[in-house]
Amino acid sequence: MVHVTMYYSDDCPFCRNAEKLLLSKGVAIEKIDSQKEPEKFTAIAAQIGSDSVPQIFIDGKHIGGFDDLSELDMDDQLEPMLGLL
Numbered sequence: 292m293v294h295v296t297m298y299y300s301d302d303c304p305f306c307r308n309a310e311k312l313l314l315s316k317g318v319a320i321e322k323i324d325s326q327k328e329p330e331k332f333t334a335i336a337a338q339i340g341s342d343s344v345p346q347i348f349i350d351g352k353h354i355g356g357f358d359d360l361s362e363l364d365m366d367d368q369l370e371p372m373l374g375l376l
Contacts (some may be wrong), residue, residue, distance in 0.1 A: 293374050296321045298332050298346040305357040306345040312360060313347075318373050349373065 295313060297320050299306035313320050325332035325344050336342040339353050347354040349372050354360055363369040370376050 292318065293350045293372070294321065295319065295373070296323065296348040298323045298325050298335060298344055300325050300344045303344050309345045309347060309357040309360050312357075312364060316370065316373055316375060 295318050297306070297309060297313070299310070299322055301324065310320060310322070323331055332342075332344075335346060339346060341356075343356060345356055347356065347360055354363065354372075360369065363372065
């Protein structure tokens, strides 16, 4: 199975929606709290050029935020990326 990493914040509704979508696909998520581990989030934000959450990675590939994840799902591209087809 693929490795999914999500940088998130507890008070972010988009983070909760992204987690719900990913969990509905049956995948495990490595969650990194941007507020509790700011050094990790700062490093990744510098790499991707965005400091908003969530930031989602599938097998190390940057997917983006919830809107990007949702769009992949609507376009039937998410499940293949997750190795579900």
